Amino acid sequence: MAYKVEWEIPEAVLSLKLSGAVTFDDFVEIDRLINEKIKQLDSQAVIKLLVDVTHTSSVPQFYQRLSSTQTYANQMNSPLKHIMIVSGDNKLMRLVMLLVFNLCRPTLLFFKSHDQALAFALSSNSVKPQGSI
Numbered sequence: 277m278a279y280k281v282e283w284e285i286p287e288a289v290l291s292l293k294l295s296g297a298v299t300f301d302d303f304v305e306i307d308r309l310i311n312e313k314i315k316q317l318d319s320q321a322v323i324k325l326l327v328d329v330t331h332t333s334s335v336p337q338f339y340q341r342l343s344s345t346q347t348y349a350n351q352m353n354s355p356l357k358h359i360m361i362v363s364g365d366n367k368l369m370r371l372v373m374l375l376v377f378n379l380c381r382p383t384l385l386f387f388k389s390h391d392q393a394l395a396f397a398l399s400s401n402s403v404k405p406q407g408s409i
Contacts, residue, residue, distance in 0.1 A: 303346065362390050
C-alpha cells in the first residue's frame, strides 16, 4: 500500500504517510479515509494533518485535478487547522505538495523531519501525547 492514514495523537494529529509511487486512485481513497475520520470528531475538535512524503517516489502529475480530490482541505468549518508536510530534503516533493495544497483552507507548514512536525503539533493548541496528563 502506498499510503497509511492513522491517528498519531488520537483526535488531535492525524498522520498520512505516503511511500513509493502514489496513484490518483490512492489520493481519492485517502480523501475518503480522512473525511471518515473527521466526521467522527466532536464538533469542537481542532486537528492537524501530518503528511509525510519523505519516502514517496512519485505522484500523479496533474496537480490541479489531484488537488480537487482532497476535499477535506477545503471544507468550511472543518476541524482541520494545519497541514504539516514532512518533505525531508526532497525539494521536488515539497513543490508537489505545495501545488496540491496551495489553495487549501488550513495553514500549510513544511518541516524537514517528522520529529520537528510533531514538536510543533505538541507545542500548539495544548495537544498532549496519548497517556499524558
